[in-house]
Amino acid sequence: MSEKAKQQICRALQQLHAATELNLPTAEEVWSRSEFRLAYRRRRRNSASDAAMLLPAFYGLAVVLWTAWSGWSSIGLLAMVAFAAVAACVFVRNISRSFRS
Amino acid sequence: MDEQAFRALYDATAKPLWRYIVRVCGRQDVAEDLLQECYFRLLRTERAYMPLEDARPYLFRIASNLLHNRWRRGEELSLEDTAELGLEVHPDKSVDAARMLQGLKPRARELLWLAYVEEMTHREIAAVTGLNVMSIRILLLRARREAKALLESKGGNHV
Numbered sequence: 001m002s003e004k005a006k007q008q009i010c011r012a013l014q015q016l017h018a019a020t021e022l023n024l025p026t027a028e029e030v031w032s033r034s035e036f037r038l039a040y041r042r043r044r045r046n047s048a049s050d051a052a053m054l055l056p057a058f059y060g061l062a063v064v065l066w067t068a069w070s071g072w073s074s075i076g077l078l079a080m081v082a083f084a085a086v087a088a089c090v091f092v093r094n095i096s097r098s099f100r101s
Numbered sequence: 102m103d104e105q106a107f108r109a110l111y112d113a114t115a116k117p118l119w120r121y122i123v124r125v126c127g128r129q130d131v132a133e134d135l136l137q138e139c140y141f142r143l144l145r146t147e148r149a150y151m152p153l154e155d156a157r158p159y160l161f162r163i164a165s166n167l168l169h170n171r172w173r174r175g176e177e178l179s180l181e182d183t184a185e186l187g188l189e190v191h192p193d194k195s196v197d198a199a200r201m202l203q204g205l206k207p208r209a210r211e212l213l214w215l216a217y218v219e220e221m222t223h224r225e226i227a228a229v230t231g232l233n234v235m236s237i238r239i240l241l242l243r244a245r246r247e248a249k250a251l252l253e254s255k256g257g258n259h260v
Contacts, residue, residue: 005249010217012198012252017120017218019199023129024119024136027111031104034141041145 054088102150111140114157117219122164125210126171127203139163161219161229165211172207201251209244216241 062081102110118139122132142163143156151159202210215221215229223237232240 006245008252009213009245009248012201012248013213013217016124016198016202020120020123021129022116022119023133024115025133027108027115028104030111030115030137030140031107033137034144037141038145 055085055092058085058088102144106150107140107144110153110156113153114160117157118160118164121161121214121219122168124202124214125168125207131171135164135167138167158225158228161215162231165229165231168207168211197252201248204251205244205247208240209247212237212241213244213248 058081062078062085065078065081115136119132119136122135122139123129126132126135139160143160148155148159202213205213211230212226215226216223221229223234223241226232226237226241227234230237
């Protein structure tokens, strides 16, 4: 390819460069949107890790109660644990909804 | 990174990055989202404090990846769509140049812009696009041929 053709392409692109309107968002806008998203990501990650701990904790408790079974008196407690486990599952699912952040 | 440092980084990098995205993707509305996404991705990494000379190619790399994701999803616009959406072209010689650029394949657009507007070396372009230097050489040659053919076929009086 000739040097002339290269210069023609270069000139055409430079014209486009000069003609491009700069309607870009301001630094403040980009900063505040990014900060919001970053804050939300941090909060979501923290909540998700706390909630994710609940399920194994309840599962452990249920195993302990199962092995140390002492008759009908534990049924109420087990029911409460089961309810809490289900609640934890729902909570974890709610806060770990996938979204583009 | 604090807001002041970010503003300095943004002032130094946003305009060339904006022009690159607008001209390669062909849409201002999309370019705004992509620009925002570039800075968000930079800020969420631990590399946000990198020096300016490193941040610039890093931002271009993010922008290139985002543009490629769009192309992979088939969100590339045809030339007619771009005209309908009113891609800003001034009523001068840049119209032919804009048509030429939009007539090229996205990869060719990207390479020509980086080489001739951003004046990046083949090595820098390779770092931005993730291709190897030899491929850049060949692809640029092909892109120039296509661009020349388009400029001539449009009968651009500036050629």
